[in-house]
Every structure is written in C-alpha cells, then in structure tokens.
Amino acid sequence: MALIPLESELTVGPGIYCADVTYLKLSPSKAAAWVDCPRRYFYTYVEHRRSTRSWAHFSFGLSIHNALREWFDLGPDERTPDVVSDVMSGVWIDAGFKDPEQASHWRARAVEMVTAYVESLDPAFEPFSSERTLAFKADGFIVEGRIDRIDASGDLYSIVDYKTGKSIPDADEVRGSQALSMYALMVQRALGKECFGVSLHHLPSGQVVQWTHTQESLQRHLDRVSQIASDIVLAQDTWEGAEVSAEVSAESLDEQIRDDVFPARPSALCGYCDHWDVCTVGQGFMDRKQPWDGLAQEVGYSR
Numbered sequence: 001m002a003l004i005p006l007e008s009e010l011t012v013g014p015g016i017y018c019a020d021v022t023y024l025k026l027s028p029s030k031a032a033a034w035v036d037c038p039r040r041y042f043y044t045y046v047e048h049r050r051s052t053r054s055w056a057h058f059s060f061g062l063s064i065h066n067a068l069r070e071w072f073d074l075g076p077d078e079r080t081p082d083v084v085s086d087v088m089s090g091v092w093i094d095a096g097f098k099d100p101e102q103a104s105h106w107r108a109r110a111v112e113m114v115t116a117y118v119e120s121l122d123p124a125f126e127p128f129s130s131e132r133t134l135a136f137k138a139d140g141f142i143v144e145g146r147i148d149r150i151d152a153s154g155d156l157y158s159i160v161d162y163k164t165g166k167s168i169p170d171a172d173e174v175r176g177s178q179a180l181s182m183y184a185l186m187v188q189r190a191l192g193k194e195c196f197g198v199s200l201h202h203l204p205s206g207q208v209v210q211w212t213h214t215q216e217s218l219q220r221h222l223d224r225v226s227q228i229a230s231d232i233v234l235a236q237d238t239w240e241g242a243e244v245s246a247e248v249s250a251e252s253l254d255e256q257i258r259d260d261v262f263p264a265r266p267s268a269l270c271g272y273c274d275h276w277d278v279c280t281v282g283q284g285f286m287d288r289k290q291p292w293d294g295l296a297q298e299v300g301y302s303r
C-alpha cells in the first residue's frame, strides 16, 4: 500500500511515534465520509474546504457531549444532577439555531436529558476516562478517534458512545458499528487493556444497548476499515498523480479524474452536507436544508 504524505512527522496516541514515515490517519468519521460519499471526502480531506455554516443539531449534540465530559470532570462530591444546568451553561453552543427562543428550548431539552441520564447512574460510578483520543497503527495506516467514555470493571474495559439523535439504536447497530469496534481496538492496542464490550447510550430515550465483541469480530471490522484505507490511498495517489499532469493538461481533466476517483454519491444527507454550495450533484439531488432542520430529523451528532 502506498503511503499518503500528511505530515512530515507524527505523534499519535500514547506510545505511538512515527518519524520519517507518514501514514494515512483514519478516524471513524473520516471512514464514514468516504463510504457515504467519496466526493464529500474529497472536499473535506483533500481540498480541506472549510464550511462557514453551523448546524443546530451538531451544536445540540456537541453541547451534550461537552456537558457530560465536564460533569465527569467534577469531583465526586460535586457530581450531582443539580449542577447539570450550570455545567451546560458553560459549554452550550448556540450556533445554527433559528433564533434565541429556539436555542433556549433545545438547551432546556439538553439539560433535561443530561440530568435524567446522570440520575440513572450509580452515585459511586467512576469512568476510567472521558473524551479520550487514542490511536493505533494498523497495516499501513493509523486508526484514531476520540472516545466518549471508557469504563472499567476489574481488568475488563468497555466503550460507551453517547447518542443524541432521534432513532433508538438496536443490537444490530451496536454490533455493526465500525466506530465502536475501532474504539475497542484502540483501547486494546494503545492502552494494552482487555476491551470487547461496546455500548450506545441513547440519551433521549435513556436506553442502553450493549454488545460484546470477540477478537474475531473486531478483526473483521478492522479488515473492512483496512479496505477503506486502501481505497482512499488508491484514490488519493491517483489524484496526486493527476495533479502533476494538470499543469499541462486541460482543467477538465482534473474534474474528470476527480469525478472518477472521488465519485459523488447523493443521498438524503446532501441537504445537510457542508459542501452542497459547491457540489452540483448534491444541488441537483435535493434542496439545501436550513441550519436548524436537523433538529427534527434523524440526524445525530457524530465525529
């Protein structure tokens, strides 16, 4: 597999240091961007296009994640349901909401959800870590990600991922989640801990859905991620090779190669895509959504 030069030198996660050699770094959200729509991957990770648009549903989800992190960072005596409102005040993000009234409504909803969630916890409960970024080197690429929470019970570690979207997850979603499986492998390989349990904690419903992987099922997920990494490397190598010839070729050649190796894959996500403004395929597929439309849809926060 060819290596994509991303940085001249890279330190990723505890205990992993790579000098001289650079690798494709693949987070679960980056892999998902490729699978959902290679053109979206191109705009985001190859062209590094910045979006000026904020989405209310992202603000809502991110605020909840931040509030839970801050709450767990408090001392055991301070960590009560009563302080959630104050904690939320410090981390709430207003961006993307229609107006202050709408933001205020959703902020109250966020406080309600987080309060109910922490009330459901054993007061003596202590997570192993909250919002921790880990990485490990796989075959020719690096898997990295930020894990909402890692729990520990004796020598057994498990992954917790918070969900704030509308749809209630089921066991198939948890078992099939590439992100959760990569997080479990991060704990195994970056921290050297035994980790097979993964769970989604759905805050709107209070439901917790768990799954216990085997080493074989985690390896199957890693094999699929490895295939995604190979596809990305091939596409990016093709694109970078084409950029050299673009100096002497027609501009349309660039577009043709981009269309071939990073094809647009329109879907219901187009209206929420940060790159809709520059994507004629997405524009032809569906209208632009308003920044607050995702609040009423099945679009959750993810990273």
Ligand code: SF4
Residues within 6 Å of the ligand: 037, 039, 040, 043, 264, 265, 266, 267, 269, 270, 271, 273, 274, 275, 276, 279, 281, 282, 283
């Ligand atoms: S608008 Fe749709 S087709 Fe275009 S990049 Fe975004 S997700 Fe892909």
